[in-house]
Amino acid sequence: MKLLLIEDENHLAKDISHYLNSKDVHCEWANNFEIALEKINAYDYDCVLLDLTLPDSNGMDILKAIKKQQKNEGIIIISAKDTLESRLEGLALGADDYLTKPFHLSELLARVQAIIRRKQFSGNNVLVFNEIEIDTFAKTVKVNQENIDLTKKEFDLLLYLIGNKNRVLSKSSLAEHLSGDMADMLDNHDFVYAHIKNLKRKLQNAGAGDYIKTIYGTGYKWEA
């Protein structure tokens, strides 16, 4: 899987590519409009991460330029601009998702995976992890071919954990994933613990392995 990150903030770009890079994900980086366009012309990407504010161009122009190529990559806008207008404009121009800075890298990875799932496996939305089978379209989970009953939050949590497998997730990143913008308003993120506990219990009761590890009571990890 190939990603192109268009971002002028070097520190952020480095950390994003560091987090996203893995065995099956390769992340390239362009820090201005010119390089970005060159790369898009030369290669095919599965997903483009686009910062709207670049020194030499308006991000929306890049979006138009990418769309002109008529390739099938997914596009996620990552922007500090958080207005309904810029969100709508971005989506109208053909972006698939819009993520406001600051965001958790785990959230970004989950969004990338969701888009790639949508783009690549049209019709077939089943994600398999050992004995666990997740139908992302029907929102059902099977363990050893047996359906298990999860709440919407537990389902989201499972998908998020597996998407970020072998990475430690902070409570605040899980809280944000589960409650969206509301997470910012919350004093503490302890409610995450209850959901994790329930998910863990349901998976184990169905005979799945104990993949969810608690790291010193503050973070969580799906260990493969």
Place this chain on the structure above:
Amino acid sequence: MGSINQAKTQKLLNQTLRGYLLFSVLILLISMPFAYFLMQKLHLDDIDEALFLRKKEFQAYHLPTFRLSEISQWNKYNRDTKLIDTLKIPQKDSLFFQSFYDELDKEVEPYRVLFVPVEIEKKPFLLLIKHNLIENEDLIFNILGLYAGLLLFLLLGLLGLTQYFSKRLWQPFYQTLQQIETFELGKTAAPNFEQTQTEEFERLNTVLQNLIEKSISIFQNQKEFIENAAHELQTPLAVLQAKLDVFLQMPDLSQTQMQALDSLYDLLARLNRLNKNLLLLSKIDKQIFHTLENIKLKEVIENQISFFEEQALQKNITLIINNLENKWVQANLTLIEILISNLLLNAIRHNHENGKISISLSHQKLIISNTGQANALPANKLFQRFAKIDTSTQGNGLGLAIIKKIADLYGWEVAYTFENELHVFEVVFE
């Protein structure tokens, strides 16, 4: 303007008029007796002069040829000039007031009398010349009446004219006053004062215009500063968050390191919240949330309730939903969601373990009450930015300021009361 002062204040115009009126009435009252006496004196002088003239006439035309035998005849035909034979004859001419009985009117009437010693055929006589004062009194009163009428007329004219001129003269002032009264910093445009011919008002308008423009520009700068600062903070916050996320992936982190990271995440979340709230406030100021729609408040509350129930559960707080009426409002949905979630989060945040929160919605108001600290909160500080009342919680002091701002936007009122150990927040519609 406070309502207490208002009862005592009077219009400028009325105050000036009252001064004029008092002065005029005073002058009128003082001048009336004075004018009466003056006029009486003038008139008496006139009568006396006439009496002396008649004496002169008598002495010139009648006396040289007058005979004693003619006296009875003369007295018979002259009512007001008589010759009297008496012993009490003064040495020189003398004037008196004397009353005589009038045969015609059958009453005693006042007269002005001139006694003149005369000699007819070497025999001394008293010449009596008199003038009836009754008609003269009438005349004086008529004149005085006319005088009073004139004065009154003058006064009324003066009043009317003052009123007219003052109104016209002060009109620019009242216009300016009205314009400043309706002006609200950050909400209405700067007032445009009309040009006036009066120098003082023109000066006032210029000074006000400058003052208002300066205030607007300072206000604008401040708003932009907050917005820019909050906006600029987003990138370093994003970098910081990404760094923490990467740091968290380091192998073999110790428990202390993990706990330190955890509190860094908490701090970062607070920083993010603060920044988002600041951005939200300036967005409301910039009227970014201008799209209105018809919103059923009950639905917004019900949609959010499960989220808050989950949050309340951690402190074992009971959420009681009372009667929710079908109240519709025309507002921006995002802002209404923020309003309600801020109210509920506040009720959870400042609550104690095993506390209670109750929500009710009528057509008039939305009431959210919660248990919490045992004393009332200082209502005057509550809705100000960064007025942290309860330092033990992680609120950033912007939640209520945002609630107030949203309510203000739609002309609603937010009220706080402390009743029966409950902190009650009300949003009163209309």
